[in-house]
Each structure stands twice: as structure tokens, then as C-alpha cells.
Amino acid sequence: MTAPSIRFDDGAAYEQAMGVWSRFAGEIFLDWLTPSSGWRWIDVGCGSGAFTALLMQRCAPADAQGVDPSEAQLVFARERPEARGATFQVGDAMALPFPDNRFDAAVMALVIFFVPDPAKGLAEMVRVVRPGGMVAAYAWDMLGGGFPFAPLQAEVQALGITPPQPPSAAVSRMDALRDLWAGSGLEAVETREITVQRTFADFDDFWGKSTAMGAIRQTLAELGPAEEEKFKQRVRARLPPDAMGRITYASRANAVKGRVPV
Numbered sequence: 001m002t003a004p005s006i007r008f009d010d011g012a013a014y015e016q017a018m019g020v021w022s023r024f025a026g027e028i029f030l031d032w033l034t035p036s037s038g039w040r041w042i043d044v045g046c047g048s049g050a051f052t053a054l055l056m057q058r059c060a061p062a063d064a065q066g067v068d069p070s071e072a073q074l075v076f077a078r079e080r081p082e083a084r085g086a087t088f089q090v091g092d093a094m095a096l097p098f099p100d101n102r103f104d105a106a107v108m109a110l111v112i113f114f115v116p117d118p119a120k121g122l123a124e125m126v127r128v129v130r131p132g133g134m135v136a137a138y139a140w141d142m143l144g145g146g147f148p149f150a151p152l153q154a155e156v157q158a159l160g161i162t163p164p165q166p167p168s169a170a171v172s173r174m175d176a177l178r179d180l181w182a183g184s185g186l187e188a189v190e191t192r193e194i195t196v197q198r199t200f201a202d203f204d205d206f207w208g209k210s211t212a213m214g215a216i217r218q219t220l221a222e223l224g225p226a227e228e229e230k231f232k233q234r235v236r237a238r239l240p241p242d243a244m245g246r247i248t249y250a251s252r253a254n255a256v257k258g259r260v261p262v
Contacts, residue, residue, distance in 0.1 A: 028194045056083050065103075116167050135184075137255065141254050144172075152216050197251075
């Protein structure tokens with residue numbers, strides 16, 4: 001069996017599988033940032049617009065720009081009613097299409113481990129934020145078992161397949177994020193852990209939403225019906241339901257923030 005690859009080219013499927021997790025973590029992340037209204041924001045790697053929508057709903061921004069390399073994801077983001085007022089465009093995290101000092105805050109929500117050169121991506125965020133502005137990110141703890149799809153990944157690994165990792169997975173560690181932010185010249189660097197829970201109506205609800213996209217979908221397609229059913233039952237055994245049949249489990253992200261020197 002070929003090793004699956006990580007791709008995000010279906011905004012609706014991404015929203016079901018990851019968007020909900022992203023919003024849960026994003027709520028806590030925004031509380032921690034304690035932003036002011038009227039800020040100018042850039043959401044780097046905005047994807048389906050889940051975090052940008054939170055900015056529009058909660059922060060009353062003067063401007064919100066979402067940048068992502070996937071036009072398919074941006075189509076979904078532009079159609080989100082709750083993200084109305086934000087602007088979305090194709091762009092590269094390592095070469096942001098904005099001038100220096102353009103924003104009050106730059107964020108990467110569950111993205112920095114996908115940037116081939118995280119230091120370069122961070123330097124771009126610092127460049128486009130004004131002196132005194134905020135630069136922040138949060139990332140699933142990929143190497144510490146915090147990824148929302150960890151129950152599925154464990155069974156993929158049991159098949160003898162190494163689950164795909166983002167190109168810069170190591171940067172998701174708390175110490176790596178802290179060192180990266182401090183090394184960029186940002187001041188008042190702080191970190192925190194974010195733990196969130198998601199409840200599914202039952203196992204079928206979990207399965208349908210969690211296998212709708214990405215590498216796991218590719219893996220299941222290659223297994224064939226009989227082997228897929230065995231795989232499904234092994235995952236089911238990892239996620240015992242409560243008395244009402246609901247499936248609840250937690251995921252964990254690491255967050256970091258700092259200020260651009262004045």
C-alpha cells in the first residue's frame with residue numbers, strides 16, 4: 001500500500017472533519033490573546049475560514065485578510081456567512097502579498113507545521129505587523145499525541161503504514177514554538193496549552209465526519225470493503241461510547257504569542 005499524502009482540496013469536507021476542532025481551539029486561543037476591537041488582522045493559512053469567521057464574530061476587526069494556497073478552500077471560506085466582511089486571497093505564507101506594518105495582528109491557526117520553512121513564515125508575519133502588534137499561532141501537538149485524528153492514525157500505523165506528518169511537524173512542540181518566537185526577535189513571548197473535547201452523536205457520526213478527507217480517505221480507498229470494515233471496527237474499539245452512545249475525546253494544541261518590538 002502506498003503512503004498517503006496530506007492534501008486539503010475540499011473545503012466542505014475539511015469543515016466537517018477539522019473545522020469544528022479548529023473553532024473549539026480557536027475560541028480558547030482568542031480568549032488568551034485578549035484582542036481589542038478595531039484591529040487589522042491577517043489569518044495566514046486561513047483554509048476554509050474557520051478561524052477568520054471567529055475573528056469577524058468576536059473581534060469587530062477594522063480589516064480581516066485571509067491568505068491560503070488552496071483556491072478550493074478559499075471558495076468555501078468566501079461563502080461562509082459568518083465570515084462576511086473578510087477578504088480571502090491565494091497567497092504563500094513565506095511571501096505574504098502585503099506591505100510592511102500593514103496589520104495589528106497576524107495569526108497562524110493550525111498551519112505553522114505545514115510551512116516548509118517556519119522561521120521564514122514567522123519572519124513574514126513579523127514583517128507585515130506594525131511595531132507593538134501581535135504575532136501568534138497555535139498548532140496541534142503532532143508529536144505528543146494531540147492531533148484530533150490520532151485514533152485513526154494509530155490504526156493506520158498498525159497496518160504498517162507510517163501516518164503522514166506535516167513537513168515541519170517538529171515545530172508543533174511547545175519548546176520549539178517558544179524558541180522560534182524568541183529567536184525571531186519578538187518580545188513578551190508567552191505559550192500555553194489548549195485542550196478541547198468534541199462529542200459525536202455516535203460512532204457512525206464520528207466515522208463519517210472524520211474520514212471525509214485527506215490521507216485517511218486515501219488509505220480507506222486502497223483497503224477495499226472487507227479490510228476497511230475490519231479497520232473501522234478496530235477504531236471503534238479505541239473509542240468506547242457513553243451510556244447514550246456518544247463518542248467524546250480530547251485533542252491538544254500548543255499556542256504561542258509575542259509582540260513586535262517598538
